[in-house]
Amino acid sequence: MRFTTISSIETDHRSDAKLYVMFHGYGNDETEMIRMLGAIDPDADYMSVRGPIRREGQGGNAWYDSGSDDNAAIRDRCSAVGDDIVDMLDATAMHDRPVVSIGFSQGGYLAYRLLAEHPDVFDAAVLLSPSFHDGADDDGDGDEEIEESLVVEQITDQPSRVFLGYGALDTRVPAEQQEAIGRSLARFADVDAHVYPDMGHDVCEQEFADVRHFLAL
Template sequence: MNDYTSRHTILSLFVVTFIMMMFTSPAQAQKKDAKPKVEQPKEVWNHIKQERFGRYRVHIPKGAAAGKTYPLVMLLHGNGNAPELMLRLAHDLKLDSFVVVCPEAPYVKITETIQTKEERYTAMADAIGLPDSLLPVAITTSADWYFNVLLDAQRTLPVNMDIKPILIGFSQGGFYAQVLLTRHPDTFRKVVTVSASMYTAGLVVEKLPDVASSDVEILMAHARLDPVVPFQTGELLHASFDAAKVKHTFIPFDGGHWPTPEVIDVIGKWLK
């Protein structure tokens, strides 16, 4: 091959390559250069039961004498509250002669805690994204925690074991008070619920027949204008207790979610 032919061949190859580049779209070029997509693994939460430490507030009667024991009362706070709220209620109820315990609900409501700069707790595991399918198990877990608080108080505090304890619950705490009542019907002397919420997964209504034969005294109070837990919830519970022939006192009152001073006075006298 002479120099002319060689130069002609090289020139022809250059022209062909240039024409191919001209007729190749940017999209085609990118497609050729693009690396195959690697599908990223999905990140999800899995939930399992956990054993850990919790805590509860304790109030011992002032001037408690060594060796003397006192009746026990446990108060359960509502969703987004903390034990301090129930300690104030115990003070308003004049429970000065009782050993008072107020457990923290097991889950921290992180967003509300940050926003209010105050600790906010709940006994419902939706605070950590637990699916509804596990709600019955989650309710049992929280109820067991509350019951363990009661047992620990009886074991470690100056509690009179000859007198059954009293249980008081507000809002979500009222629901859990009813869960404990129906699962341990012979444990308590008196049970008070104020503005109690209701979750069917707790099986409260289904277990009411177990309470009918016990000697526990029950008082339920619910405001007609409750903006958080509708009054109809209180009426439904009242009707369910009646249908199961569970003796109880139902107090409808005018007010909001928190009990009025008049209702607190009525409850205080009823407890005595």
């Protein structure tokens, strides 16, 4: 799988300085997350990744087909992308630093999968209005059937830390998806959840301030 990335890494940064790995939303590209990080931690090191699916004739990129209702296929694709991202991080010799994944919308779901499947790589995750596809499938299975591949059975005394933010006016991510990701995260993570009354499927200054507090910046 081929990825286009923009990286900004200061060689003089301390070995304990955070490295952000970032994933944009549907129809956007890697510059979206760079702008967001500029409002959160502007001098930080980062790697911002472009989704491998090009929206021909529409512009922008995606991580998976947003029109698909095949949750299993979406999960499998995100798992495959995540495995390649982890291999790429390992190859850069950056894996000894604290790594935080940040994703918006589709990218938020990808960041969730990365944290759940690779808890040894990511120290924390910031999920901004994430979609969610670990819920009910066409066969009627619900949250009880969430994949055993998740880190649920690898819980340690120090669960992963996750920031989860949604807008109360978000109509892009259904309420049932928002509730389901909260339930799933509660099984293996320490979740700092926020809802912003006047925000839709977007981000806002208060959310950025809350993320900074979450990251102890």
